[in-house]
Amino acid sequence: MKKILVIGAGGQIGTELTAYLREIYGAKNVIASDIRATLHPDLMEGGPFIRMDAMDSRQVYQVIQREKAGQVYFLAAILSAVCEKNPEMAWDVNMGCLNSVLRVAHELKFRMFVPSSIGAFGSTTPKHNTPQLTIQRPNSIYGVTKVAGELLCDYYHDKYGVDVRGVRYPGIISNVVPPGGGTTDYAVDIYHKAVKYKTFTSYLKEDTFLDMMYMPDALKAAVSLMEADHDKLHFHNAYNVSAMSFSPKMQAEAIRKHIPGFTVRYDIDPVRQCIADSWPDIMDDSAARHDWGWSPDHDLGSMTKEMIEVLNDRFHKGK
Numbered sequence: 001m002k003k004i005l006v007i008g009a010g011g012q013i014g015t016e017l018t019a020y021l022r023e024i025y026g027a028k029n030v031i032a033s034d035i036r037a038t039l040h041p042d043l044m045e046g047g048p049f050i051r052m053d054a055m056d057s058r059q060v061y062q063v064i065q066r067e068k069a070g071q072v073y074f075l076a077a078i079l080s081a082v083c084e085k086n087p088e089m090a091w092d093v094n095m096g097c098l099n100s101v102l103r104v105a106h107e108l109k110f111r112m113f114v115p116s117s118i119g120a121f122g123s124t125t126p127k128h129n130t131p132q133l134t135i136q137r138p139n140s141i142y143g144v145t146k147v148a149g150e151l152l153c154d155y156y157h158d159k160y161g162v163d164v165r166g167v168r169y170p171g172i173i174s175n176v177v178p179p180g181g182g183t184t185d186y187a188v189d190i191y192h193k194a195v196k197y198k199t200f201t202s203y204l205k206e207d208t209f210l211d212m213m214y215m216p217d218a219l220k221a222a223v224s225l226m227e228a229d230h231d232k233l234h235f236h237n238a239y240n241v242s243a244m245s246f247s248p249k250m251q252a253e254a255i256r257k258h259i260p261g262f263t264v265r266y267d268i269d270p271v272r273q274c275i276a277d278s279w280p281d282i283m284d285d286s287a288a289r290h291d292w293g294w295s296p297d298h299d300l301g302s303m304t305k306e307m308i309e310v311l312n313d314r315f316h317k318g319k
Contacts, residue, residue: 002070002110003029005063007054007101009043010034012177013115013169013218014075020219021073022047031067035076040177054097061104071226073113074101079182080119080142081272087141094145098152106160113226114153114166116238118211119183120146123278130280132240132287140275150238157236165225165233167241168283170211172218173303175310183275184210187251191304194255194262195311203269206249209281213243214298214306221294228292235287243296244303245282254304 004025009018009032019042021030027047032039035053043049052063054076064072076097083090098114105112121130122137136147156162171184178192179185186202187210193200213221221241230236246254252264288294298306 004071005069006073008076010039057100083142102156105162112164116168118279119143129284153237167239174215191307202248214303217296239288240283240285242283242285258308
């Protein structure tokens with residue numbers, strides 16, 4: 001089979017997606033790449049790794065041509081809260097890297113996965129059951145890059161026939177990679193703090209509902225879409241995918257079923273609260289369900305149970 005290249009393999013999604021792909025397609029067939037020289041030990045030791053700057057289109061071209069990659073998962077990006085601290089860098093990285101790889105996809109004709117986000121929506125977007133096609137006026141530079149990225153992918157697909165696919169991810173919760181600067185990362189950190197200290201300080205209000213997804217479902221969504229029949233895809237790019245919607249208060253209640261006495265206090269971060277208030281509380285993912293059979297496997301209860309079991313084992317094993 002042709003090789004699969006994961007660009008940005010050292011990030012939150014990339015670390016677990018690379019391992020997931022290697023389980024499915026074989027370790028030697030999935031190449032991890034990142035601008036960093038060293039990544040998670042499992043990535044470095046579990047299969048081939050190439051250090052690569054995704055903004056260098058010439059280097060991207062050479063790597064993909066040499067390795068005969070038939071699929072590329074593009075995951076290089078700076079996350080929302082970090083973007084706000086350096087908008088210029090956010091644009092350069094999030095858009096520069098994407099444009100670089102799309103240009104190569106036009107020339108070498110490989111299938112490409114590009115994730116978007118609930119960050120592509122804004123305060124004027126319907127918050128509940130956010131439609132697949134709706135107004136997108138984000139109030140963050142991260143959101144601006146996501147909307148621009150969706151449009152750029154559409155352009156390359158419609159004008160040049162590039163087989164580029166993607167989903168709009170909600171907040172993603174992982175038990176492997178620690179929080180990395182996203183607005184929804186409180187929903188990851190709360191489990192770590194609950195298991196370690198039985199207390200947590202939330203930077204979002206207790207009644208802030210956001211669309212969320214457990215990492216195993218996020219990986220499943222990416223691969224399912226990439227394996228789908230192109231002729232059945234009405235949108236191909238930026239499909240809404242959803243799994244669950246909850247607030248910090250609801251998540252804390254779910255945790256207390258496993259960790260009695262867990263407490264939460266609130267110290268609101270105005271920047272991240274403003275971003276969260278502009279995002280959907282749940283997206284309508286009926287198009288993804290219809291076109292390529294999308295369906296999540298986890299809800300808040302099953303995710304919480306597994307997160308706490310995994311983190312308990314990691315932090316308290318042998319104690």
